[in-house]
Amino acid sequence: MPHDDHDHPHALLPPDPALRVKALETILTRKGLIDPAALDEIIDTYQNKIGPQNGARVVAKAWVDPEFKAELLKDATSVVADLGFYGRQGEHMVVVENTPEQHNMVVCTLCSCYPWPLLGIPPGWYKSDAYRARAVREPRKVLAEFGVTLPTTSSVRVWDSTAEVRYLVLPMRPLGTDGLSEDELVGLVTRDSMIGTGLPEEPS
Structure with a gap:
């Protein structure tokens, strides 16, 4: 359960929730409601800092x-x-x-x-x-x-x-x-x- 099978052929595809998040991000970016660079910075901060x-x-x-x-x-x-x-x-x-x-x-x-x-x-x-x-x-x-x-x-x-x-x-x-x-x-x-x-x- 806790570990993903990265060798599985479908492991390279993002999971369904990730696809939905990406779609929402694209829509919000096109409408000018979010800045992808700012979003990347926030994610980098929590992941690395x-x-x-x-x-x-x-x-x-x-x-x-x-x-x-x-x-x-x-x-x-x-x-x-x-x-x-x-x-x-x-x-x-x-x-x-x-x-x-x-x-x-x-x-x-x-x-x-x-x-x-x-x-x-x-x-x-x-x-x-x-x-x-x-x-x-x-x-x-x-x-x-x-x-x-x-x-x-x-x-x-x-x-x-x-x-x-x-x-x-x-x-x-x-x-x-x-x-x-x-x-x-x-x-x-x-x-x-x-x-x-x-x-x-x-x-x-």
């Missing part, structure tokens, strides 16, 4: 700074805003911490609410009907499809994002990273680990 690297910076800082982590878990909205990570789709943030006893996973069952200032543009699978429906019903099976197998002693809690609240998962710090700097730790934090459908990278 406002993206998972922001969330990774927050996670790495929480791993090395216990005081920061405590404040983050208490009032994430203010803490991430102080770091400059705020704006549309990130007005009210809640950070949930993974522990050996509990693994957290985020979904938006109604649409695709997502913390854009911290994670950038949501991946296609996050918006899919399959993920939105199954993440709540059978989270362990969905996690297994992402390559995440949890011990039976660990429970799974699914958090449902809404228009009012966005969630960010604080993954557990990988073993063997005690000597790494904050900057080095940033490189281990994956987007999926902050949604809960993945784990951080192991140190090389």
